[in-house]
Amino acid sequence: MEQIIVNGLYMGAQYALIALGLTLIFSLMNVLNFAHGQLYVIGGFMTYTVSVKLGMPYIVALISAGVSLAIIGAILEKFLFRPVIKKSVREESTMLLAAGVAFFLDAAILLLFGEKQRGIPKIVDGVFNWDFIIIMPYDRILIGCLAVLIVILFIAYMQYSKAGRAMRALAQDKVAAQLMGVNIDRYSMIGFALAAMLAGVVGGLLVSITGVNLGMGGPTSIKAFMMVMIGGAGVIPGAIAGGFILGMMESVGLTVLSDFGDITYLVIFASLMVFLALRPQGLMGKPWG
Amino acid sequence: MMQLRTKFFAAAAFALFLLFVVPMVIEISGRWDFYYTLTSVALLSIASAGVWLTFYIGRINIGQGAFALFGGYASAILVVKYGVSFWVTIPLAGLFCVLVALVIGFPILRLRGVYFAMVTLVMTEVARLTALALPITNGAKGISSIPLPGSISLFGVILVPDFSTLENVKLGFYYVAVVLMLLTFAGMYRLVNSRVGHLCRSLQQNEELASSIGVNIANLRLIAFSISSFLGGIAGAIFVPMLGTLVNYFGWDLLFSAGEYQLLIYSTLLIGLMLTLPNGLLSIFSKAKN
Numbered sequence: 001m002e003q004i005i006v007n008g009l010y011m012g013a014q015y016a017l018i019a020l021g022l023t024l025i026f027s028l029m030n031v032l033n034f035a036h037g038q039l040y041v042i043g044g045f046m047t048y049t050v051s052v053k054l055g056m057p058y059i060v061a062l063i064s065a066g067v068s069l070a071i072i073g074a075i076l077e078k079f080l081f082r083p084v085i086k087k088s089v090r091e092e093s094t095m096l097l098a099a100g101v102a103f104f105l106d107a108a109i110l111l112l113f114g115e116k117q118r119g120i121p122k123i124v125d126g127v128f129n130w131d132f133i134i135i136m137p138y139d140r141i142l143i144g145c146l147a148v149l150i151v152i153l154f155i156a157y158m159q160y161s162k163a164g165r166a167m168r169a170l171a172q173d174k175v176a177a178q179l180m181g182v183n184i185d186r187y188s189m190i191g192f193a194l195a196a197m198l199a200g201v202v203g204g205l206l207v208s209i210t211g212v213n214l215g216m217g218g219p220t221s222i223k224a225f226m227m228v229m230i231g232g233a234g235v236i237p238g239a240i241a242g243g244f245i246l247g248m249m250e251s252v253g254l255t256v257l258s259d260f261g262d263i264t265y266l267v268i269f270a271s272l273m274v275f276l277a278l279r280p281q282g283l284m285g286k287p288w289g
Numbered sequence: 290m291m292q293l294r295t296k297f298f299a300a301a302a303f304a305l306f307l308l309f310v311v312p313m314v315i316e317i318s319g320r321w322d323f324y325y326t327l328t329s330v331a332l333l334s335i336a337s338a339g340v341w342l343t344f345y346i347g348r349i350n351i352g353q354g355a356f357a358l359f360g361g362y363a364s365a366i367l368v369v370k371y372g373v374s375f376w377v378t379i380p381l382a383g384l385f386c387v388l389v390a391l392v393i394g395f396p397i398l399r400l401r402g403v404y405f406a407m408v409t410l411v412m413t414e415v416a417r418l419t420a421l422a423l424p425i426t427n428g429a430k431g432i433s434s435i436p437l438p439g440s441i442s443l444f445g446v447i448l449v450p451d452f453s454t455l456e457n458v459k460l461g462f463y464y465v466a467v468v469l470m471l472l473t474f475a476g477m478y479r480l481v482n483s484r485v486g487h488l489c490r491s492l493q494q495n496e497e498l499a500s501s502i503g504v505n506i507a508n509l510r511l512i513a514f515s516i517s518s519f520l521g522g523i524a525g526a527i528f529v530p531m532l533g534t535l536v537n538y539f540g541w542d543l544l545f546s547a548g549e550y551q552l553l554i555y556s557t558l559l560i561g562l563m564l565t566l567p568n569g570l571l572s573i574f575s576k577a578k579n
Contacts, residue, residue: 229411
């Protein structure tokens with residue numbers, strides 16, 4: 001039981017980071033970023049390339065993944081999403097654009113990094129073993145702690161920095177924020193870049209444990225959507241809660257339902273539907289997003 | 290009345306074009322493989338007619354792949370395991386999807402906006418996982434050696450010949466898909482211009498207002514979603530014998546079976562289209578009108 005909880009916390013920390021980026025983009029621009037999983041995959045491949053191919057230390061690789069993803073995110077916002085949001089009359093068009101970007105990134109990943117599963121060597125060796133109650137490799141503990149640290153840094157940034165305040169104001173009321181002199185274009189771009197960076201950093205963290213491959217993008221996006229739905233779209237604490245809840249459910253489900261094959265997600269989805277029927281806006285969301 | 294007549298003639302001309310001119314052109318040019326593409330386009334347009342109907346009631350539905358998958362599996366299992374005729378399984382697959390849509394739709398149709406979009410997307414993935422997990426679908430191996438559709442005869446007159454005796458099977462599937470597509474769009478036209486269609490439009494604009502003047506919005510949403518799923522199901526069912534084997538082929542990657550550059554080109558086109566015409570291809574006409 002203790003083992004399940006620890007596993008759930010570890011997965012939840014990773015998931016919360018992915019969901020944070022998705023919910024940030026949604027709250028700022030009302031865009032559902034279908035390409036979020038692909039950004040995560042690119043982050044993983046970047047880390048692999050820098051640390052294994054170029055032989056740099058892991059932390060350098062992780063930072064370079066974050067920086068390059070931030071640049072990709074800024075470019076995506078400035079040249080794709082911003083013009084389309086300005087011109088379009090319906091919500092669906094940005095969704096279609098995001099789906100197009102997801103396919104495009106999938107193709108680009110295939111061309112740049114190939115279709116093979118990639119991983120990097122263990123960062124720290126050894127396994128933490130507490131009387132066979134909790135068994136956890138040290139590298140997982142390290143990655144989990146890093147993820148929690150980044151979540152805390154992100155919340156602090158959103159809470160106390162000028163950019164964070166501006167983004168929260170934008171999420172609350174776009175027109176009022178604009179009247180108060182918040183530069184919408186600038187902070188939307190920063191927000192998108194920040195979200196992409198988070199996705200890239202998670203990719204970089206997880207590549208050291210599970211590795212990364214081309215097909216992970218779509219399922220990751222879907223998991224991120226589930227977390228955002230559990231917590232409520234566009235709410236930052238909701239995304240964190242959703243991430244930890246999904247991590248926990250997965251951890252429990254994979255242990256309890258292991259005899260029945262791969263039906264954990266089916267059960268999670270069914271319970272999610274019941275939950276949404278009772279509370280359509282998630283745990284903390286505004287009704288109708 | 291005049292306008293209605295021109296519309297009718299335009300539709301008839303389009304049907305004739307698809308049924309006679311296109312096969313003739315292909316016959317002359319000898320590009321038989323083109324039938325496969327056109328059949329896929331026709332089937333996808335049946336499925337997207339359903340998606341369009343859910344858009345019409347103000348819901349963004351991106352879960353049609355799930356219903357195509359359900360329909361495909363329903364038809365394949367009936368044909369292979371129970372020996373039902375393929376033609377009978379098309380409506381049965383559609384009805385199965387309607388049943389699923391009624392069960393799933395009741396809770397999720399209460400959601401709106403991005404919440405509905407997200408839940409339908411999750412549904413696609415769950416449909417894929419279900420198909421992999423259930424024993425009846427044969428898991429990742431899929432169902433193989435699906436026979437070609439047999440003949441239909443009415444009072445001894447053979448309406449549709451046995452597909453295995455046809456010299457060109459692709460042409461047969463093309464005709465089936467095109468006829469069904471024309472029927473679907475005729476039905477859609479009728480539906481949109483009926484009383485239910487007007488009610489759907491009221492739903493798109495303001496659900497609360499519609500319900501306050503006595504429209505049963507819960508029922509109407511379920512009806513529209515069921516019709517949408519029915520169309521997804523029959524499109525999926527016809528895909529099955531055409532491909533011969535049913536592996537997990539649907540869902541997101543419905544279109545992208547071949548070639549890494551194909552995906553790149555396709556997605557670039559999509560992004561370019563969204564950049565230049567974010568309101569869809571048909572917005573050219575409304576621009577011209579203004």
